[in-house]
Amino acid sequence: MCRDKILFVEIDEKGKLNIRPYSTTYPMIYRSATEVHWDKDKKTLYSPKPTDWSYLEWYLHILSVIKTECSVILELTDKTEWVNIRNELRAEITKAQQNL
Template identity: 55%
Template sequence: MGTDNIIEIEIDESERLLIKPETEKFPMIYRSASEVHWDNNKNCLYSPKPREWSYLDWYKHIVSLIVTDCNCRLLITESTEWINVPEDLKIEIKEFKN
């Protein structure tokens, strides 16, 4: 199984959760029919605006989906940049081990 560092986690102006890997690209992830998509312009995975699921649920879903469907583990590092992510959510995400 491959690994890639997450260089950025963001909640954007549309209230989507974005996860930006350092090198890997996942343009075909939409085929999983999981509501996870790839933004070619920003080179990141993203969720829809949360409805029933929390941002933490979406984070878990995205990184788990990449493990099962793409055989790649996405890793948070000390240099991961956090944009518009509340501190409590940041802590919860860091505590999750996929």
């Protein structure tokens, strides 16, 4: 299983959660039919704006899909940037990632 760093986690102006990997790309991830998509311009994995699921659930879902479908583990680092992410959510994501 490969590993890749997460450059940034962002909630964009449309309310979508975006995760940008350091080196891997996923232009065909839509084929997994998991509601995880690839933005070729931003080079991010993204989810729809949450309705039934929280941002934390979408974050974990994206990581799970990439691990299962692509055999890549995406990891936060000390250098991961957090864009439009409130401190509480950042703490939840960081804690959940440590428990994976």
